[in-house]
Amino acid sequence: MKYLYYPGCSLKGTNRAYEESVLAAFQALDLEVEELEDWNCCGATAYMAVDEMKSFALAARNLALAERQSKADGPTLIAPCSGCYLVLSKTQHYLEEYSEVSRTIDGALQAAQLNYTRKVHVRHPLDILINEIGVQTIAQRVRQPLAGLKVACYYGCQIVRPYAAFDDQVNPTTMDRLIRALGAETVDWPLKTRCCGGSLMGTLQEVGVPLSYILLKEAQKRGADVVATACPLCQFNLECYQDKMSRQFKERIEIPIVYFTQLLGLALGVPERRLGMHRLLVPFHLLHLRAARGGAHAHA
Amino acid sequence: MSEWQSWPRFRYEAELDLRFPEEVASMPGGRALFACIQCGTCSGTCPLSTYMDYSPRKIIAMTRAGFKDEVLRSFTIWLCASCYACAVECPRKIKITDFMAELKQRAIQEDRDPKRFPVAVLAREFFNAVRKRGRSTESRLVLRLYAKTNPLKILNQARLGWRLLRTGRFGLRAESVRNRQQIEQLLRAVDAAKAITLVDKLAQKVARA
Numbered sequence: 001m002k003y004l005y006y007p008g009c010s011l012k013g014t015n016r017a018y019e020e021s022v023l024a025a026f027q028a029l030d031l032e033v034e035e036l037e038d039w040n041c042c043g044a045t046a047y048m049a050v051d052e053m054k055s056f057a058l059a060a061r062n063l064a065l066a067e068r069q070s071k072a073d074g075p076t077l078i079a080p081c082s083g084c085y086l087v088l089s090k091t092q093h094y095l096e097e098y099s100e101v102s103r104t105i106d107g108a109l110q111a112a113q114l115n116y117t118r119k120v121h122v123r124h125p126l127d128i129l130i131n132e133i134g135v136q137t138i139a140q141r142v143r144q145p146l147a148g149l150k151v152a153c154y155y156g157c158q159i160v161r162p163y164a165a166f167d168d169q170v171n172p173t174t175m176d177r178l179i180r181a182l183g184a185e186t187v188d189w190p191l192k193t194r195c196c197g198g199s200l201m202g203t204l205q206e207v208g209v210p211l212s213y214i215l216l217k218e219a220q221k222r223g224a225d226v227v228a229t230a231c232p233l234c235q236f237n238l239e240c241y242q243d244k245m246s247r248q249f250k251e252r253i254e255i256p257i258v259y260f261t262q263l264l265g266l267a268l269g270v271p272e273r274r275l276g277m278h279r280l281l282v283p284f285h286l287l288h289l290r291a292a293r294g295g296a297h298a299h300a
Numbered sequence: 301m302s303e304w305q306s307w308p309r310f311r312y313e314a315e316l317d318l319r320f321p322e323e324v325a326s327m328p329g330g331r332a333l334f335a336c337i338q339c340g341t342c343s344g345t346c347p348l349s350t351y352m353d354y355s356p357r358k359i360i361a362m363t364r365a366g367f368k369d370e371v372l373r374s375f376t377i378w379l380c381a382s383c384y385a386c387a388v389e390c391p392r393k394i395k396i397t398d399f400m401a402e403l404k405q406r407a408i409q410e411d412r413d414p415k416r417f418p419v420a421v422l423a424r425e426f427f428n429a430v431r432k433r434g435r436s437t438e439s440r441l442v443l444r445l446y447a448k449t450n451p452l453k454i455l456n457q458a459r460l461g462w463r464l465l466r467t468g469r470f471g472l473r474a475e476s477v478r479n480r481q482q483i484e485q486l487l488r489a490v491d492a493a494k495a496i497t498l499v500d501k502l503a504q505k506v507a508r509a
């Protein structure tokens with residue numbers, strides 16, 4: 001089965017390592033992925049602030065394009081960015097629930113020579129990996145177990161809220177299960193769905209920095225070597241302001257923030273460069289970690 | 301206490317806008333506004349509460365009571381990070397996040413959004429970029445944001461900018477869809493539909509009068 005892939009603006013910009021690692025990891029698992037042609041901005045939450053109906057219209061164009069491009073009857077559209085995933089899912093819910101939304105959007109699509117028959121399945125890559133491929137299959141494909149690595153799995157808000165389509169809302173576990181299947185350990189970290197500050201980091205740093213700091217402080221305290229994320233905005237916020245946090249809170253905050261797909265790719269034996277590891281500002285290399293631990297390899 | 305935190309003012313009932321709650325409740329699912337029991341769970345859950353001028357619970361209460369000006373000029377609505385923590389915990393299943401978004405839209409429409417407050421500026425810039433090209437380019441957006449709010453701040457970010465540039469994460473090439481005309485048609489049709497709904501509503505009012 002071929003999956004359609006919706007990158008969204010962020011995965012083409014500052015967070016291209018997420019795109020690189022999603023595509024490389026899926027390829028390593030022999031899953032076929034094809035980019036949605038001529039996709040547009042999902043509508044994201046910032047757009048919703050100005051005109052929600054237009055954000056639904058933008059999202060609906062992508063859904064209509066997905067139906068047009070795919071030969072399958074109910075095509076699956078993979079949306080790795082949490083923001084995009086939420087807006088696309090929310091649009092589907094609103095088309096379903098509110099006739100006023102559905103009427104306006106169908107009319108707008110028609111004016112743009114498009115049509116959407118509500119058949120697309122919007123899914124997060126975590127959902128596909130856990131619920132379709134399965135941890136067992138993935139574990140069998142592991143070529144370089146991440147033994148000895150302690151990971152804090154960060155889901156952020158919008159994967160499980162408000163819809164919780166594939167995981168528990170309060171204590172999601174899909175990423176933890178995946179990471180453990182790769183041979184790593186996951187740390188018990190109750191902040192896994194607490195807000196990182198979202199776009200406030202870019203607009204109001206005095207508010208964004210403390211929010212992200214709380215997450216990292218606790219992850220370090222719980223002995224994590226690395227934080228795994230599933231959202232470009234979370235990755236950016238947690239990674240790029242660590243020097244500010246250290247200065248402001250007089251405490252050394254230094255922990256690599258990677259995409260869960262980067263860890264998956266590493267375990268599957270994909271070369272680091274193809275996973276965009278060289279784009280990290282806080283570097284992360286499995287080999288260094290092992291050396292520092294003095295062969296933690298052994299107690300795998 | 302930061303500059304955006306102010307204190308609620310005393311109001312006489314005659315000064316309140318009693319149409320405001322009805323207007324807000326006309327959004328999809330908006331009647332839920334009247335189901336709030338003022339338990340405060342949302343405010344307790346919200347990670348941004350401490351920075352807000354009115355807590356989420358207060359915003360709901362004030363909307364319902366007709367404190368239109370205070371609500372639309374509040375910083376709270378712009379501080380909401382859309383994390384949905386409140387909406388998940390609310391015992392009345394009220395989509396507080398959606399109310400915050402609706403209030404942001406109304407603040408912009410009525411020109412009561414804080415003009416140089418970066419959150420509102422970013423929302424507007426983002427909107428304009430997508431209307432024009434169908435996609436946004438983060439790097440350009442950030443530069444415009446600083447230009448319009450606090451150009452000096454960009455110096456603080458120079459080191460980060462350099463590190464992003466070096467790792468190939470900061471490109472200035474503008475992203476765009478191929479079929480820009482289709483985006484324009486789509487968005488214009490939404491505008492047209494809204495205008496029609498507005499005319500319909502007015503006509504109903506006239507008919508009733």
Ligand code: SF4
Nearest residue numbers: 336337339340342390
């Ligand atoms: S949690 Fe819900 S019911 Fe309670 S105050 Fe907030 S909006 Fe009202």
Ligand code: SF4
Nearest residue numbers: 346380381383384386
């Ligand atoms: S969605 Fe907004 S109001 Fe609700 S908890 Fe998150 S930041 Fe607070």
